[in-house]
Amino acid sequence: MDITKDLMGASAAPLILSILRGGESYGYALIQRVRELSKGEIEWTDGMLYPVLHRLEEQDLIQSHWKTAENGRRRKYYTLKAAGRKVLAEQREQWRVVNLTLSQLWGT
Amino acid sequence: MFDLEQEIRRWRRSMSARMPLRRDSIRELESHLRDSVQERLKTESAPEAAWRAAVAQLGTPDVIAAEYGKLPPCAIWRWWPAKVVLFGYLLSCLGLCSLVFRMASGPKADPLLAAHVLILTFGYVTGFAASAIAIWSVLSRAFQGWSQIETDVLRTSTRWAAAAGLGLTVIGIVLGAVWARLHWGGYWYGTLPELCALAIAAWYGFVLIMLANHRSERLGLGLGLASYVVVACGWFGPIPAKQVILHASHGPHFAFGIPMLIAISVLPFLVLAFLPAGQLKVRKAE
Numbered sequence: 517m518d519i520t521k522d523l524m525g526a527s528a529a530p531l532i533l534s535i536l537r538g539g540e541s542y543g544y545a546l547i548q549r550v551r552e553l554s555k556g557e558i559e560w561t562d563g564m565l566y567p568v569l570h571r572l573e574e575q576d577l578i579q580s581h582w583k584t585a586e587n588g589r590r591r592k593y594y595t596l597k598a599a600g601r602k603v604l605a606e607q608r609e610q611w612r613v614v615n616l617t618l619s620q621l622w623g624t
Numbered sequence: 625m626f627d628l629e630q631e632i633r634r635w636r637r638s639m640s641a642r643m644p645l646r647r648d649s650i651r652e653l654e655s656h657l658r659d660s661v662q663e664r665l666k667t668e669s670a671p672e673a674a675w676r677a678a679v680a681q682l683g684t685p686d687v688i689a690a691e692y693g694k695l696p697p698c699a700i701w702r703w704w705p706a707k708v709v710l711f712g713y714l715l716s717c718l719g720l721c722s723l724v725f726r727m728a729s730g731p732k733a734d735p736l737l738a739a740h741v742l743i744l745t746f747g748y749v750t751g752f753a754a755s756a757i758a759i760w761s762v763l764s765r766a767f768q769g770w771s772q773i774e775t776d777v778l779r780t781s782t783r784w785a786a787a788a789g790l791g792l793t794v795i796g797i798v799l800g801a802v803w804a805r806l807h808w809g810g811y812w813y814g815t816l817p818e819l820c821a822l823a824i825a826a827w828y829g830f831v832l833i834m835l836a837n838h839r840s841e842r843l844g845l846g847l848g849l850a851s852y853v854v855v856a857c858g859w860f861g862p863i864p865a866k867q868v869i870l871h872a873s874h875g876p877h878f879a880f881g882i883p884m885l886i887a888i889s890v891l892p893f894l895v896l897a898f899l900p901a902g903q904l905k906v907r908k909a910e
Contacts, residue, residue, distance in 0.1 A: 543656050
């Protein structure tokens with residue numbers, strides 16, 4: 517199943533914020549996590565993720581720092597900020613309403 | 625024979641050509657590519673195939689550059705401390721302009737000397753603007769935390785200030801030399817204010833070189849704070865307590881008390897710069 521570009525774009529921020537709510541992470545791990553959770557249905561073009569992360573950071577929802585991983589390689593890690601938690605709670609409510617409405621319409 | 629490091633270098637050059645102002649993003653994308661290649665190699669993929677698959681999955685340089693192109697070009701003007709400092713800088717420049725023009729409009733008006741004083745002063749004030757940003761950054765970093773974007777913005781603003789300071793100081797020195805040739809017969813007399821102006825210009829050059837080669841946030845903070853010490857000492861150090869002619873051969877002498885006071889005033893900020901980011905942040909109970 518191909519998910520449209522618009523839906524992919526709209527869901528990127530809540531997906532990222534939701535994963536970061538569980539703790540800090542980096543770009544590659546975020547993509548892997550989304551792939552794993554969606555069982556491969558949500559397939560981001562990897563390069564698309566980073567501008568989204570950059571935008572979320574500029575909006576002060578997340579923050580980043582470089583850290584040396586166990587294998588000695590430096591990676592840029594992202595953490596959720598207080599404003600990000602608030603926005604995530606709002607988005608979660610919005611997606612819940614959309615999901616509820618569609619579920620009623622489709623009788624699922 | 626396939627060489628992964630060579631391919632990465634080639635890819636990095638290609639990205640740098642498309643996104644010259646986003647070096648940090650390119651480093652992050654490179655880190656991603658390395659992770660992706662490493663993961664693919666676990667499933668017995670040949671290095672060349674793993675590399676090609678990773679690059680394809682990441683997106684072509686043109687596609688990535690187009691995605692980044694949708695972001696605002698530079699964060700600095702949306703960073704409010706930069707706006708405050710710029711506003712203060714422009715205000716002080718306006719004040720200086722009116723002061724110098726008043727000095728230059730008397731019966732013994734000397735536009736060349738006025739331009740020398742004005743431009744050199746602009747060059748020095750630019751160093752203070754960089755220091756003001758560094759002082760704000762030190763406080764913000766210690767009390768609120770810090771992110772990579774702020775490091776980049778601090779670095780960019782310090783580089784701009786150093787470049788502007790270097791240009792203005794050099795022009796000011798040249799104008800002063802021309803004025804000295806016309807009125808005193810020689811371009812350079814090696815007086816203390818002349819040497820200090822030269823030292824400040826050299827300092828700006830040093831800041832530019834350091835920031836071009838290093839990316840550490842502490843270095844950015846340290847150079848910003850040190851700019852305050854260097855410029856203030858160079859500017860106020862040669863001014864004597866008693867009124868004597870600034871460029872006179874018998875004076876002035878360097879007033880060591882002023883540099884000492886300046887250096888001491890910067891010490892608390894230097895200490896804060898070495899604390900981990902967010903160390904003094906007030907933690908709210910969850």
